[in-house]
Amino acid sequence: LEGIGRDELVLHYQPRFKVDGVTVASVEALVRWRHPRLGLLPPDRFIALAEESELIVLLGNWVIREACTKAKAWPLEIMVSVNMSPAQFSRSDVVHDVAEALRHTGLAAHRLELEITENVMLNDVEGALQTMNSLKELGVRLNMDDFGTGYSSLGYLRTYPFDSIKIDKRFVQSLGKSASDRSVVQAIINLGNAMGMTVTAEGVETAEQLALLNDDQCHEVQGFLLSRPVDNDVLVQIMRRQRANTATESSG
Ligand code: C2E
Ligand code: MG
Numbered sequence: 480l481e482g483i484g485r486d487e488l489v490l491h492y493q494p495r496f497k498v499d500g501v502t503v504a505s506v507e508a509l510v511r512w513r514h515p516r517l518g519l520l521p522p523d524r525f526i527a528l529a530e531e532s533e534l535i536v537l538l539g540n541w542v543i544r545e546a547c548t549k550a551k552a553w554p555l556e557i558m559v560s561v562n563m564s565p566a567q568f569s570r571s572d573v574v575h576d577v578a579e580a581l582r583h584t585g586l587a588a589h590r591l592e593l594e595i596t597e598n599v600m601l602n603d604v605e606g607a608l609q610t611m612n613s614l615k616e617l618g619v620r621l622n623m624d625d626f627g628t629g630y631s632s633l634g635y636l637r638t639y640p641f642d643s644i645k646i647d648k649r650f651v652q653s654l655g656k657s658a659s660d661r662s663v664v665q666a667i668i669n670l671g672n673a674m675g676m677t678v679t680a681e682g683v684e685t686a687e688q689l690a691l692l693n694d695d696q697c698h699e700v701q702g703f704l705l706s707r708p709v710d711n712d713v714l715v716q717i718m719r720r721q722r723a724n725t726a727t728e729s730s731g
């Protein structure tokens with residue numbers, strides 16, 4: 480993991496679309512390690528290891544700063560989402576770190592979203608709630624990632640100040656194959672609507688899944704069907720194209 484200190488980390492970005500599948504609504508930052516011998520490593524290969532030490536704090540802070548820096552320079556003023564490890568909550572002052580990243584990069588707070596899984600609440604229920612409320616006071620948005628994979632998610636949703644939820648890809652991927660998983664997806668969408676939260680479906684890989692999510696009025700979608708995670712240069716191209724299309728539509 481010495482690569483963390485040697486400029487070997489890189490962020491890829493996966494757009495999140497409106498359920499029309501055309502309009503980019505926001506972008507998720509996903510970390511990779513450009514290993515000198517092993518090539519580009521996905522987060523599953525090194526995040527867990529980093530979480531065993533203080534390295535996760537260094538990595539997490541690097542990710543937030545890099546994501547804010549890049550987002551500040553994008554041609555579209557949309558939100559960037561950053562995944563946070565539960566270990567960052569317990570081992571560092573995330574409120575301070577996020578505030579510093581915003582101040583240092585000049586990104587508006589409402590353009591930063593933090594993706595958090597239920598595991599954050601498992602360690603320290605009270606502390607997590609306080610931290611999340613303070614993050615909300617900074618003006619950033621909070622998204623519950625991998626919704627449906629943990630337990631008692633409902634209780635957490637009511638108590639914690641989430642703005643949005645992301646339906647875990649395992650439910651999305653069996654849409655069209657399993658009637659019960661479609662019911663779960665519909666229930667989560669209804670739940671989100673009842674609580675005033677934006678609902679995203681992740682892991683959309685087929686046109687059929689997208690059509691069902693559209694029928695069920697899910698708000699936003701993300702997945703290989705629409706765009707894989709791409710590097711910042713490719714993302715900027717996607718954004719420029721979208722900006723040009725929007726300009727053409729509104730003038731014609
Ligand atoms: P996640 O936040 O739930 O991110 C979604 C993962 O699903 C990403 O994998 C993404 O590339 C992948 N994905 C997107 N669309 C599809 C699809 O249509 N089909 C399939 N099969 N997969 C899809 P990735 O980039 O390997 O990231 C895995 C996990 O690593 C993330 O899950 C997140 O929990 C964690 N992670 C990523 N970046 C960071 C980071 O900067 N910090 C921390 N702490 N964790 C991170
Ligand atoms: Mg995520």
Ligand code: MG
Pocket residue numbers: 624625645647648681
């Ligand atoms: Mg997820």
